[in-house]
Amino acid sequence: NTRVLTGIKPSGTPHLGNYVGAIRPAITASRQGGIESFFFLADYHALISVTEPARVQDATLQIAASWLAAGLEPEPGKVWFYRQSDLPETTELTWLLSCVAGKGLLNRAHAYKAANDRNREAGVDEDAGVSAGLYMYPVLMAADILLFNAHRVPVGRDQVQHIEMARDFAQRFNHLYGEHFTLPEAAIEEHVATLPGLDGRKMSKSYDNVIPLFAPRERLRKLVYSMVTDSRGPSEPKDTEGSNVFELYQAFATGEETAAMRGAFAGGIAWADAKQALFERIDAELAPVRERYQELVAAPERIETLLQENAALLREQKVAPLLRELRAAVGLRPL
Numbered sequence: 001n002t003r004v005l006t007g008i009k010p011s012g013t014p015h016l017g018n019y020v021g022a023i024r025p026a027i028t029a030s031r032q033g034g035i036e037s038f039f040f041l042a043d044y045h046a047l048i049s050v051t052e053p054a055r056v057q058d059a060t061l062q063i064a065a066s067w068l069a070a071g072l073e074p075e076p077g078k079v080w081f082y083r084q085s086d087l088p089e090t091t092e093l094t095w096l097l098s099c100v101a102g103k104g105l106l107n108r109a110h111a112y113k114a115a116n117d118r119n120r121e122a123g124v125d126e127d128a129g130v131s132a133g134l135y136m137y138p139v140l141m142a143a144d145i146l147l148f149n150a151h152r153v154p155v156g157r158d159q160v161q162h163i164e165m166a167r168d169f170a171q172r173f174n175h176l177y178g179e180h181f182t183l184p185e186a187a188i189e190e191h192v193a194t195l196p197g198l199d200g201r202k203m204s205k206s207y208d209n210v211i212p213l214f215a216p217r218e219r220l221r222k223l224v225y226s227m228v229t230d231s232r233g234p235s236e237p238k239d240t241e242g243s244n245v246f247e248l249y250q251a252f253a254t255g256e257e258t259a260a261m262r263g264a265f266a267g268g269i270a271w272a273d274a275k276q277a278l279f280e281r282i283d284a285e286l287a288p289v290r291e292r293y294q295e296l297v298a299a300p301e302r303i304e305t306l307l308q309e310n311a312a313l314l315r316e317q318k319v320a321p322l323l324r325e326l327r328a329a330v331g332l333r334p335l
């Protein structure tokens, strides 16, 4: 069986980028035969940026409900669905990997470099406001992946570097201690690798340009209409290249619909009409999901039970045996 694994950080409300870049492709993959899937809520990762306990908990519930509403059907042994922190061994593996992770490699991690770019712009000291947690982010993520020896990790393009680092740590560990880890590969959906946000930059909580996955219909319409476009007037031909409206449309439409929209752009569709078509397309796909989501968040105990059951089985069947093996390999007493 091919093991497929991916996580989402519960640090805010889920948005269309998470859905198109992670949730939707992962669920589609999980339905194929010969695949064992691991989907989880990366709440240890959320602590790097969120220091309000209630927000971590709310976001965890919201993201869990999003996966289930989008059609995830957990089934231990085939489709695992769990919370990262319910597997505390993740942090132990993080330590074992830290001891083989090159510091120089971590210096080049995007999130860390971005924090220092901001420091430079603001004229403050290098590493100001950077926690060791942020710096270690890729090692924690490698632990998530290697804990289950995942073969494939479906993610958006922003995460590819982290998966390459996980391969690097796994390789060094294997080199030192024998073949314990499978080298993971990133799996990216080419045409929707990075979904743009309202302003055209990557849709991201940190840019404040997101369309929430479960915005009510009217709010969704307003947000789509507020998307930034160029100023070409009605009936002027428009570029599909680099257009956030077009790219979002493509992410929610069939190949045929996309081809028709490409023609409409060349023929000078008005921005308002393109946005209306986009709004209708997103709404058609998400309306049923939105309804299931509301039912799910109204009964959080069901989600909680499910997450805890999955984690308990994983610890027993997979995590404990691996950690025993790894502890012995490095010279610690196997528990």
Ligand code: TYM
Residues within 6 Å of the ligand: 005, 006, 007, 008, 009, 010, 017, 018, 019, 020, 021, 022, 042, 045, 140, 141, 144, 145, 153, 154, 155, 156, 157, 158, 159, 192, 193, 194, 195, 196, 202, 203, 204
């Ligand atoms: P996070 O929570 O930032 O994002 C979750 C997933 O959504 C994708 N994504 C996007 N895809 C397309 N367009 C966008 N605008 C967009 N914004 C976000 C991300 O690429 C990601 O796949 N570190 C990870 C969570 C994580 C993880 C892991 C993932 C922790 N451990 C192990 C895979 C394997 C993160 O912060 O994702």
